[in-house]
Amino acid sequence: MFKSFSKLQWKSFFRSSSMGKSLGVKIVMGFLALYLMGMLAFFGSALFFILERAIPDTDPLIVVSQFLLYWILAELFLRYFMQKLPVMDVKPFLVLPIKKSSIAHYILGRSAISFYNFLALFFFVPFGVVLLIKGYALLNVLFWLLAMIGIVLSINYINFIVNKSDKALVGIGVLLLAFYGLDYFQVLPIKQYGGNIFYALYENPFYAILPLVVAGVSYYINYSFIRNRIFLDASLKKKTAEATSSDLSWIKRFGAIAPFLQLDLKLIWRNKRTKTQVFMSLAFGFYGLIFYTMEDFGMGSGMLVFVGIFMTGIFLMNFGQFIPAWDSSYYSMMMSQNIPLRKYLEAKAALIYVSIGVMFLLSVPYVYFGWEALAINFSCALYNLGVNVPVILFFGSKNKKRIDLNKSALGNMQGTSATQFIVGIPLFGIPLLIYGVIAFFVSFEVALITLCVLGIIGFAFRNRLLDQITSAYRKKKYGMIAGFKEQNG
Amino acid sequence: MIIVENLTKKYVGKAVLSIEHLEIPKGQSFGLVGNNGAGKTTFFSLLLDLIQPTTGHIINNGVQVNQSEAWKTNTSSFIDETFLIGYLTPEEYFYFIGELRNQNKADVDALLLNFEDFFHGEILNQKKYLRDLSKGNQKKAGIVASFIGNPEVVILDEPFANLDPTTQIRLKDIIKDLASKQGVTVLVSSHDLIHVTEVCERIVVLNKGEIVKDIETSEATLKELEMFFSGKEVPQDDIPVS
Numbered sequence: 001m002f003k004s005f006s007k008l009q010w011k012s013f014f015r016s017s018s019m020g021k022s023l024g025v026k027i028v029m030g031f032l033a034l035y036l037m038g039m040l041a042f043f044g045s046a047l048f049f050i051l052e053r054a055i056p057d058t059d060p061l062i063v064v065s066q067f068l069l070y071w072i073l074a075e076l077f078l079r080y081f082m083q084k085l086p087v088m089d090v091k092p093f094l095v096l097p098i099k100k101s102s103i104a105h106y107i108l109g110r111s112a113i114s115f116y117n118f119l120a121l122f123f124f125v126p127f128g129v130v131l132l133i134k135g136y137a138l139l140n141v142l143f144w145l146l147a148m149i150g151i152v153l154s155i156n157y158i159n160f161i162v163n164k165s166d167k168a169l170v171g172i173g174v175l176l177l178a179f180y181g182l183d184y185f186q187v188l189p190i191k192q193y194g195g196n197i198f199y200a201l202y203e204n205p206f207y208a209i210l211p212l213v214v215a216g217v218s219y220y221i222n223y224s225f226i227r228n229r230i231f232l233d234a235s236l237k238k239k240t241a242e243a244t245s246s247d248l249s250w251i252k253r254f255g256a257i258a259p260f261l262q263l264d265l266k267l268i269w270r271n272k273r274t275k276t277q278v279f280m281s282l283a284f285g286f287y288g289l290i291f292y293t294m295e296d297f298g299m300g301s302g303m304l305v306f307v308g309i310f311m312t313g314i315f316l317m318n319f320g321q322f323i324p325a326w327d328s329s330y331y332s333m334m335m336s337q338n339i340p341l342r343k344y345l346e347a348k349a350a351l352i353y354v355s356i357g358v359m360f361l362l363s364v365p366y367v368y369f370g371w372e373a374l375a376i377n378f379s380c381a382l383y384n385l386g387v388n389v390p391v392i393l394f395f396g397s398k399n400k401k402r403i404d405l406n407k408s409a410l411g412n413m414q415g416t417s418a419t420q421f422i423v424g425i426p427l428f429g430i431p432l433l434i435y436g437v438i439a440f441f442v443s444f445e446v447a448l449i450t451l452c453v454l455g456i457i458g459f460a461f462r463n464r465l466l467d468q469i470t471s472a473y474r475k476k477k478y479g480m481i482a483g484f485k486e487q488n489g
Numbered sequence: 490m491i492i493v494e495n496l497t498k499k500y501v502g503k504a505v506l507s508i509e510h511l512e513i514p515k516g517q518s519f520g521l522v523g524n525n526g527a528g529k530t531t532f533f534s535l536l537l538d539l540i541q542p543t544t545g546h547i548i549n550n551g552v553q554v555n556q557s558e559a560w561k562t563n564t565s566s567f568i569d570e571t572f573l574i575g576y577l578t579p580e581e582y583f584y585f586i587g588e589l590r591n592q593n594k595a596d597v598d599a600l601l602l603n604f605e606d607f608f609h610g611e612i613l614n615q616k617k618y619l620r621d622l623s624k625g626n627q628k629k630a631g632i633v634a635s636f637i638g639n640p641e642v643v644i645l646d647e648p649f650a651n652l653d654p655t656t657q658i659r660l661k662d663i664i665k666d667l668a669s670k671q672g673v674t675v676l677v678s679s680h681d682l683i684h685v686t687e688v689c690e691r692i693v694v695l696n697k698g699e700i701v702k703d704i705e706t707s708e709a710t711l712k713e714l715e716m717f718f719s720g721k722e723v724p725q726d727d728i729p730v731s
Contacts, residue, residue, distance in 0.1 A: 259588040270576040333572035338561040
């Protein structure tokens with residue numbers, strides 16, 4: 001039984017539509033995956049030495065242990081968005097002579113070997129090897145690794161239990177922030193407590209059994225939950241959220257673009273993939289912290305312009321690059337309606353303008369790192385507004401890949417084609433180049449002013465640019481309709 | 490009035506549709522029948538300018554459809570579920586289509602009132618998004634949406650499929666009413682010979698992309714169509730084109 005299940009699994013992986021992607025996308029995806037694994041492995045093996053250097057008097061393993069609690073909570077939080085139990089896949093087995101218990105074991109068993117679980121191992125195994133080299137006791141390290149596997153599996157299965165309600169997510173988030181807050185304001189040394197607990201996993205190999213037991217128990221809870229609910233009207237039923245008719249009549253004042261704006265807002269709010277992107281965009285407001293806190297990047301560095309373009313334009317990129325594919329599932333209806341294409345595009349542009357404004361406001365606190373930070377982000381926002389918005393809308397006319405809005409959000413490459421990679425070049429490359437050249441030959445200030453001026457010029461001519469873009473969309477109409485119809489493009 | 494001239498559509502050299510001449514007068518209820526691959530949906534897609542003709546053209550109300558978009562204001566259609574916006578509730582969808590066709594909320598509400606029977610209490614105020622409705626109910630919503638904004642031409646591809654018997658009967662009345670009382674040109678395709686003969690004044694049979702029959706509906710029509718589709722009658726070349 002298990003063998004035939006795993007055979008099916010194998011086929012579903014290699015015959016999935018994502019495997020049938022164009023070669024370019026496959027190669028880039030492969031590189032990204034390799035890069036991610038490579039970085040984790042590198043970090044895992046280097047961490048010991050980094051910690052040894054950074055905090056000389058303490059055992060690096062203790063430091064790592066102190067952060068394990070945060071890692072667990074953070075991973076639970078992230079997995080909530082990324083990982084769902086794929087119960088729907090078992091529908092075809094229901095009427096076959098297969099025991100329901102084996103179906104339940106199959107769903108749960110295969111989640112154990114998911115990509116997310118292996119990511120953690122790519123980090124912990126190299127770290128463990130370094131521990132061995134550094135002369136930590138073999139048996140203890142091996143059992144410590146075993147404990148880590150237990151923790152990863154526990155996270156895996158606890159996630160499926162937690163995943164059933166949004167409240168749990170909020171709970172985890174609050175817990176995470178509360179722990180960090182207690183630590184930061186030195187109310188309670190949570191880090192210390194956590195460190196002691198997790199270090200014990202190394203000190204006493206027998207404790208490794210605890211995480212494994214937790215994993216086992218959470219597996220069993222999941223199992224008994226699923227086993228009793230393998231019915232079409234129970235867990236196999238697609239959840240239909242109760243529709244909330246939102247009254248967006250205040251948008252009416254935007255005039256002719258109002259119906260499209262309303263539609264776009266509903267599109268974003270009522271579909272998972274787009275909704276996640278909004279949160280991700282907001283989260284990327286913190287992206288700059290990585291760079292501003294690093295000393296290597298002085299204020300004149302082009303890197304900060306990259307960060308500025310990225311932070312203020314994250315939604316522009318995430319959302320904009322798939323215009324008009326977001327509307328792909330009903331594009332032929334739109335095209336047979338009396339739609340002013342121009343207004344349709346204007347509505348999209350307006351939405352992106354607002355997002356740039358919001359992201360800029362969120363980036364204002366970076367002024368803490370000096371007025372230059374504010375200046376950089378401001379000129380980047382202007383540049384995004386005037387230049388990158390038309391650029392991304394124009395590249396949208398090259399989109400021919402369908403997006404199914406009902407599919408999950410993160411790691412979903414649907415609708416991705418070479419266009420999405422090429423569009424990055426003008427979006428980032430050109431402003432960086434302009435900035436770099438002028439900053440090098442003239443000055444930092446002049447370079448930023450140039451970006452601002454370019455943005456203002458682009459914004460001033462936006463009507464003419466939109467006319468051009470609209471006619472590009474007109475020309476590509478038939479190709480888009482045909483492309484959006486292809487299910488597994 | 491819809492005029493089709495020398496219309497052909499070829500995919501990699503293979504003709505999927507070829508209509509030399511076809512005229513559909515205003516206010517006619519026009520039925521299109523044919524087996525799978527006969528070119529029904531291709532014809533409708535050409536009519537809606539969703540695909541480009543290889544040769545020839547279609548003139549809808551004096552406007553050539555692939556040159557100007559002026560026909561869009563008086564033509565509406567429901568081809569399949571992809572015409573629906575899944576993340577809207579039916580009401581929101583109707584209002585959205587209404588806005589595109591210059592109808593305010595009150596206009597749309599007034600129109601929807603006429604279809605309360607047709608909806609059978611399963612469409613409005615259900616607190617469900619269109620994507621969560623059953624196939625049949627989705628179809629109902631799509632069909633009614635195509636009546637919004639007083640269109641002069643309504644195009645419905647396979648409107649009877651997936652509908653329950655009660656709704657089928659109601660839909661037939663609605664279509665007949667549209668054509669006879671309101672002067673709307675209704676184009677309907679179907680696999681169900683009984684339905685089209687009941688609803689349509691005129692029936693055109695497509696076979697492998699060509700018009701093989703063009704019949705004014707009468708008592709004998711159903712028999713004639715059944716004969717044709719059962720293969721007992723060899724299609725003749727010299728069919729009178731009305």
